[in-house]
Amino acid sequence: MAQPVSSGTTRPAARRKKMPYWVEPLTTLVVLGTWLLYSLWEVLFHNTGTYHNYISPYFSPGIAGWFGWHILTALYVAWVPFLFRFTCYYYRKEYYRGFFWDPPGCAAADAPRKRYSGETKWPLKINNLHRYAWFLALIVLLFLWKDAVEAFIFPHHGFEVRVGSLILLVNVVLLTFYTFSCHAFRHMVGGRRDCFSCGGKPSQSYRFWSRVSRWNAFHGAWAWASLFSVWAADLYVRLLLMGVIHDARLF
């Protein structure tokens, strides 16, 4: 006798109802596209990102100031994190799907683009140099840590904790996880080795590689979280500069 399809029990691995394949790439397109437009607005239409002891991550380190330049001051540094994210293996997945529609979804029935060469030709070949973008991003990260510490030390007040201080701190912590969970970093600390224990015991590079591998499993989560935290940190400083909000002291 035929019985109901459902056995009446909930299986932990039950298949989720899938959304249409275009929802995910379209969401990526909208979110990353909005972030890109916001970043262009910030970089091309503002010359300062400093509010007392807060520095927007778009403007740190203040390279332009070191040379006395006063036009488009964010431009001299913002390209570094942009390059790091553009060449990032995780973002590559997102923008190839969202912007290039290559592919929009797995096994989607869309007509393919006629020309496809993967990452074999310029300019996409530049993605092969992700490790160098990592080193540049590391330098910026060090400055952002300095900024995060200084965000707790207020002129004439000394150490205080304000909303802005916490935003800058959370931002740099998320950026640290994003940076050190990088696939290229994982390769550099040990992934390029074939043998981890040829000396008879696990090598130091194995320990590094294992740790980075654990973080790397969540690289996409760190990528999104740090993107939003950078966005939030910059917007907070921008709104303070515009006088729209006031920085609340917590303790």
Place this chain on the structure above:
Amino acid sequence: MSEGITLSVWRGDKDGGEEVGYQVPAVPGMVVLDALHWVQQNAQPDLAVRWNCKAAHCGSCGAEVNGEPKLLCKTRLDDYAGETVRVRPMATFPVIKDLVTDVSWNYQVAEQIPPLDPAVPAPFTMYQEDASRVQEFHRCIECFLCQDTCHVLRNHDGTDKYFGPRFMVKIAEYEMHAVDQGDRVPLLAQAAGLNMCNVTKCCTEVCPQHIRITDNAIIPLKERVVDRYYDPIRTLFRRLAGR
């Protein structure tokens, strides 16, 4: 009134075909392959479907269920309650009949990969740290669902340009082996077409063995190709060292 399953199965051969609908009585725990067997036994004995173990171990019964590459024996029908279940052959490979495709291209590719070349004769000692890394790749059952979903092969007709994710896993298995002394990096950079892959991870999403194909095989191999062919500083040092 009993609840039934509406099955729409692609029937045809290399000259073309169409989906044909069947009503199949539902049984708790039923998988798509069960429903196809019901059709074979009760309606269409000539329905062609390749299967073997019915336990998600042999990798024979790969097909597309409602557009997703799946093992028919591992895909439960109660996941599709209220939907028409559309079963089609893997789109990347030429159809032989109904749900059976010709996957022989994969075996031709496999022949191009130099096998394990141990520096010491077997049996050799391998520590768990090294074994664990390649054991993940040993889980592959060669169902070729990753090859089916790979857009380079599927949408861009790239079988002459890229070996596909299954064989990146195979190469990673040898290349990252602790005692292997072979060098497959030139193969990766040239004939295997590693950089045709744009790391969009569909292969990882469909793998029934949950191998992290992109993160643990393809990207580490891409980094090895970068070491050899794209990293200017490493290239400089290599040239200075006369290698």
